[in-house]
Amino acid sequence: MIVIILQKKSYLEKIFHNDVYGDYKYFPKSELNTIKTTIIHPATEKHIVKFSVQKCYIVDETPQIYNDIILPHLFREQFNLQWVYNILEHKSEVERIVLEDVDPDNGFVMVPDLKWNGDVDTLYLLAIINKRNIKSLRDLTQEHLPLLRNIKEKGIVSLIQHL
Template structure:
C-alpha cells in the first residue's frame, strides 16, 4: 500500500487510521490498524520461554523490557475500506469538533433536509439483511419484518476477545433513520432488540446483561436504525454523553412521552469539514474559532 497520509491516531485506543492506495488501483483506501487487548487465556502463551525479552534497563528490583511473543500472539486487527469515499475519509480524519444542541426546529430546518441528500450508501446494510453477505458472521437473527433484527460483530471487534466485545443489532424494518424517528409504535421493536440481543450474547459469550452497555448513537454513522452492544469494561468509541443514548433510557423516555424524540433537544458532535457543519455555520448556530 502507498500511504498518502495519516488521518488520525490514538495512543489511548492504540489505533492509527491511514489513507492511501493499493498498487495498480488509484481509488483511495482507508486502513485502520488496532493493537488487540490482552486476553487472560493467552497469557501462558506469552509469558514463556518462546517469547523474546529485550532489556531496556534494570534499577534495583525494577526492570523494563520489550517483549516479542510468538507471531500468532502479536497480530494487529486491520480494517480496510476500499474504495473509500470522501465521506469515509472525513469520518476518520482528525479535525476540530463542535457540539450542536439540536432543537426539533433545527432538525426540521437543517438536519433533516441534509439527510435527504447527504448520507452513506446503505447497500452494505441491505446486503446483510437480505443474506447477500456476512451470513457466516450472524450471531442471532429474528426474522420478524416489524420487530426483528440481525445481531453480528461490529467491524471494530475481532469476534474473539471478550474484553472488547462489540456487536451491533441492525433492525429489519427500513425507513427508521435515527432516534428522531422513534415513537411509541416502536416500543415493541426496541424491547425485542434489548431482550433477545442480550440473551443471545449471554448464551454465546457468557456475558450477562448487567455487564453490557446497550445504546444508540446520535448522530449515527449510518441512517438505518441499529443498536450497539459492548462490554461494559470496554472504552468503545462514541460512548460519551454527547453521542450515546442507553437503550433502556430511550425506551423509558418513549414510555413517558411517545413523541419524546420529536420534542427533545438532542446534542451531537460535528467535525468542521462535515457538510452538515457548514449548514449549521451558515445559520449562525456554530462558528469556527
C-alpha cells in the first residue's frame, strides 16, 4: 500500500470518480514523475483485505461445493455493485465508455478497467453486461453464447477502429 503525502507544490488531478472508487493522477513537485493512483474512499475492511497480500488456494470445485460453499460465500462477501450500475445508467464514467450496445439481452458497456495503466500495449478493458442476473462465469449457459459472441465481435471491431 502506498501512502501519498500532499505537499504545497503537489496536487491531485481527478480522472474519474464512481461511487467509492476514484482514479487520480498525483503530481508531486515538478522535479518528480507523475504517479497514477486509485483512491477508495471510504475504504471498508473488505477493500483493505482485497488489496492486501493473501494466500491463494486451488480448489477442485464440484457443483455441490459451488452450491454449498462458494455461492453462500459470494452472497455474504459481495461488494456493493453501485459502481457497476452507475456505469450502466450513465451516472458515472460516461466519458470513459469505449463501446456500448444497449440491447437488453446481448448488450454491454465496455470501459477501461482500473487495473489498466494507460499504456496502449497493455490495454485492459472491462465488459459490463446489461443483464443483472449473472453473478459469475458459473452462471453462464449455452443460452448466453449470443451475448459472449456479441462482446467478442463488437469488442474486436471497436479495438481495430481505435488503433
